[in-house]
Amino acid sequence: EAGVTQFPSHSVIEKGQTVTLRCDPISGHDNLYWYRRVMGKEIKFLLHFVKESKQDESGMPNNRFLAERTGGTYSTLKVQPAELEDSGVYFCASSQGQGARNYEQYFGPGTRLTVT
Amino acid sequence: LAKTTQPISMDSYEGQEVNITCSHNNIATNDYITWYQQFPSQGPRFIIQGYKTKVTNEVASLFIPADRKSSTLSLPRVSLSDTAVYYCLAWMDSSYKLIFGSGTRLLVRP
Numbered sequence: 001e002a003g004v005t006q007f008p009s010h011s012v013i014e015k016g017q018t019v020t021l022r023c024d025p026i027s028g029h030d031n032l033y034w035y036r037r038v039m040g041k042e043i044k045f046l047l048h049f050v051k052e053s054k055q056d057e058s059g060m061p062n063n064r065f066l067a068e069r070t071g072g073t074y075s076t077l078k079v080q081p082a083e084l085e086d087s088g089v090y091f092c093a094s095s096q097g098q099g100a101r102n103y104e105q106y107f108g109p110g111t112r113l114t115v116t
Numbered sequence: 117l118a119k120t121t122q123p124i125s126m127d128s129y130e131g132q133e134v135n136i137t138c139s140h141n142n143i144a145t146n147d148y149i150t151w152y153q154q155f156p157s158q159g160p161r162f163i164i165q166g167y168k169t170k171v172t173n174e175v176a177s178l179f180i181p182a183d184r185k186s187s188t189l190s191l192p193r194v195s196l197s198d199t200a201v202y203y204c205l206a207w208m209d210s211s212y213k214l215i216f217g218s219g220t221r222l223l224v225r226p
Binding site: 004031033035042043044045048055056059091093095103104105106107108109110 | 148150157158159160161162165207212213214215216217218
């Protein structure tokens with residue numbers, strides 16, 4: 001079974017440009033999460049999808065970030081316009097369902113975003 | 117969600133048992149204790165989860181005393197490949213999101 005995949009693995013863009021990150025969750029996983037780690041900080045939750053609906057986007061830093069999950073399959077995270085402080089590693093994770101019996105979140109390898 | 121505290125780093129040698137203790141004094145009734153492992157350039161990977169007493173799987177054991185204010189992850193006979201960062205998290209089953217702390221950086225030496 002394929003794991004969570006993320007594309008690209010690394011992106012270098014200039015301040016003010018737009019970048020779109022993509023996440024393909026494990027097939028059949030309704031729950032999809034985005035996290036990020038900025039330099040020297042801890043991994044932080046960004047948002048959570050259940051199928052195509054945003055369940056919780058309390059961790060999104062500001063309105064320059066837009067996440068979508070059309071059709072409830074893959075998800076994209078767009079940063080527009082990118083700022084220097086957006087540099088970091090963006091992780092996507094998916095889980096089969098909510099609740100203790102389906103708790104395990106499977107993480108992708110992350111996308112390293114560098115804004116210069 | 118409860119705040120967790122764990123050592124910043126630990127050193128061990130191959131073949132030894134490693135115990136990483138995590139404090140979570142304000143853990144809530146609905147919180148589970150969850151441990152994730154992260155290797156460089158990879159995403160975190162689930163290791164084990166428990167609510168109380170002892171849980172064991174093929175990778176590790178998790179000991180949670182009755183007061184649930186702390187927990188201990190036990191890795192039997194570590195190898196060099198167990199060198200990683202280990203995160204202790206309090207996870208609420210109605211909340212789903214993971215709150216990561218700084219983790220414990222475990223270095224296993226030959």
